[in-house]
Amino acid sequence: MKIAILSDVHGNFSALEAVIADMDRRGGVDEVINLGNMVSGPLMPLQTAHFLMRQNWLQIAGNHDPQVLHETTGVRSASDAFAAGELDDPSRWWLTSLSDSLDARLHTGELWADRLGGDVAVCHGTPRSPVEYLLETAEGEGIRLALAPEIAERLGEHVPAHIRLLACGHSHIQRALRLPGGMLVVNPGAVGMPAYDVSRAHPLSNYHRVENGSPDARYAIAETLQGQWQVDLISVPYDFESTAQLAIKNGRPDWAHALRTGYMPRLL
Structure with missing residues (x-):
């Protein structure tokens, strides 16, 4: 079994x-x-959808996918609102049809056992929240590797012992840990989206930046070899400059800076 894992297309x-x-070039993905x-951001939401x-x-749905469709002020960000204005009825319906990241069957391997084999679990953030990092912790103005007790507390009893591979996203940071x-x-x-910032209260931070430090697109390929899952974390170059220009055209120079550099802009 070989699985390509993607997240946070935005x-x-x-x-x-x-x-x-790149996936097609490598071949063999089951x-x-x-x-x-999927679509939140000032870029190409309709084409992506x-x-x-x-x-x-x-x-599955991430935290932004339902927010794109949520019109309440203070819930939907400017990136969500831009995407909402670009989508058509079929793409909106599709967003509503995505599997909920909090569906317990995703965490136990039941929902897609016929295609993944029953030992693969997925979530967007953590099994208990789509807006919580699993492998990282926001601290100060940055993000660090989560400690083992932090990860264990976030997993709780949601993921049973027979699960051998758990795929998560949300933090935008490529990482693989064997627990x-x-x-x-x-x-x-x-x-x-190689960088972003968050102005929301976390236990150790009220504002933090997440930065990959390069503009490449990222994904992973996991496969079973000799009965064990292993993973390749892949970084793919692409024409980020034209995408950055589109962000500027749509009024988001902060996105343009992040797309070009993998860092958030700083005030001088």
Whole structure:
């Protein structure tokens, strides 16, 4: 079994195309899992949605996907609102049809056992929240590797012992950790958004930045070899400059800076 794992496309259709081309070049992928946050952002939400709608992939909603459709002020961000204004009725319906990241069957391997074999679990953030990091902790103005007790507390009793591979997204940071007991936890990183910042209260931070430090699109390929899951974390170059220019055209120079550099802009 070989599985490609994607997350956090954020409407960056050019980055998604580069990932698909790289995936096709490598070949041999049995299934593709998309962990959510499909269209939010000032880029190409409609094209991205229409492409993803046509794929026979296993796809779940992230935290932004329902927010794109939520019109309440203070809930939907400017990136969500831009995407909402670009979508058509079929793409909106598709967003509402995505599997909920909090569906317990995703965490026990039951929902897609016929395609993944029953030992693979998925979530967007953690099994208990789509807006919580699993493998990282926000601290001060940055993000660090979570400590083992932090990860264990976030997993709780949601993921049973027979799960050998758990795929998560949300933090946009590529990472793979093998936990006590042997389960491999994989975050494929972000396809389309290499840096962002968050002004929301966390236990150790009221504001933090997440930065990959390069503009590449990211994804992962996990496969079973000799009965164990292992993973390749992949970084793919693409034409980020044209995407950055589109962000500027749509009024988001902060996105343009992040797309070009993998860092958030600083005030001088």
